Amino acid sequence: MSQTEIKNKVLNIFDSHYVGTLSTIKDNKPHSRFMTFFHDELTLMTPTSRKTHKVEDIEQNHNVHVLLGYDGEGWHDRYVEVQGHVTIDDSKETKEKLWGDQMKRWFDSPDDPNFIVLRITPDTIRLMNEGENTPETLEL
Numbered sequence: 218m219s220q221t222e223i224k225n226k227v228l229n230i231f232d233s234h235y236v237g238t239l240s241t242i243k244d245n246k247p248h249s250r251f252m253t254f255f256h257d258e259l260t261l262m263t264p265t266s267r268k269t270h271k272v273e274d275i276e277q278n279h280n281v282h283v284l285l286g287y288d289g290e291g292w293h294d295r296y297v298e299v300q301g302h303v304t305i306d307d308s309k310e311t312k313e314k315l316w317g318d319q320m321k322r323w324f325d326s327p328d329d330p331n332f333i334v335l336r337i338t339p340d341t342i343r344l345m346n347e348g349e350n351t352p353e354t355l356e357l
Contacts, residue, residue, distance in 0.1 A: 223344055223355045224259075230286035230297050230344075231256040237285030239263060239335075241274035247282070248274065254285060255315055259357070261285075261299060261337040262306070264315050266323060268331055275303050281337060295346050301339040311336075 231254070240249040250271065252263040261283060265271060275281070279302045286296035306312075309327070311334050316327040324332040342355040 218347075218350065218353050220356055223353050226295070226344055226347060227259070227297055227342055227355055228256075230295060231259075231261070234286045234288075234296075237283055239271065239337075240282040241271050242278040242280060243270070243274045254283070259339055259342065259355075261301075261339070262311070262315060263335045263337070264312075264320060265333060265335055266331045267305075267307075267333050271335075272305070272333070275305070275335070279303050283337060293346050295344070298341075298343040298345060298352070299337065299339050300341040301337045304336045304338070306334040306336045307332075 235253050235255070236251055237254055238249045239252040240247045242248070248270075252265070255262045281301060281303050283299040283301070284296060285299065286294070288294045312327040312332055315334060320332070339357055342357065343352040344355065345352050347353060
């Protein structure tokens with residue numbers, strides 16, 4: 218499969234799946250939790266509170282792992298594994314772009330000082346369960 222085909226399949230998964238797992242490192246061990254993901258091309262973004270354990274973990278180690286795309290239909294569900302590093306984005310532009318009414322459960326508004334966005338820049342993206350030759354790795 219060409220790199221363009223792999224990229225298009227990865228972007229298709231990013232476009233059609235919003236919930237996945239984010240794993241951080243705490244005390245030299247992985248810790249995973251479900252998160253909602255958005256994307257800008259291959260960069261993943263997930264909103265969160267500044268006052269969470271995941272932010273504490275990221276301040277100690279900025280490496281993360283994301284699983285996104287599994288439908289739960291069976292053995293052949295496509296999904297992606299993303300290894301990358303995180304930066305904290307608290308820019309007004311990004312927060313307004315991702316803001317939705319569902320976030321009112323946790324935040325007052327996009328201007329809430331605890332509302333931040335974790336921006337995940339991938340180091341490696343692997344497309345899983347896409348035929349006999351998977352995993353396929355997207356060269357970055």
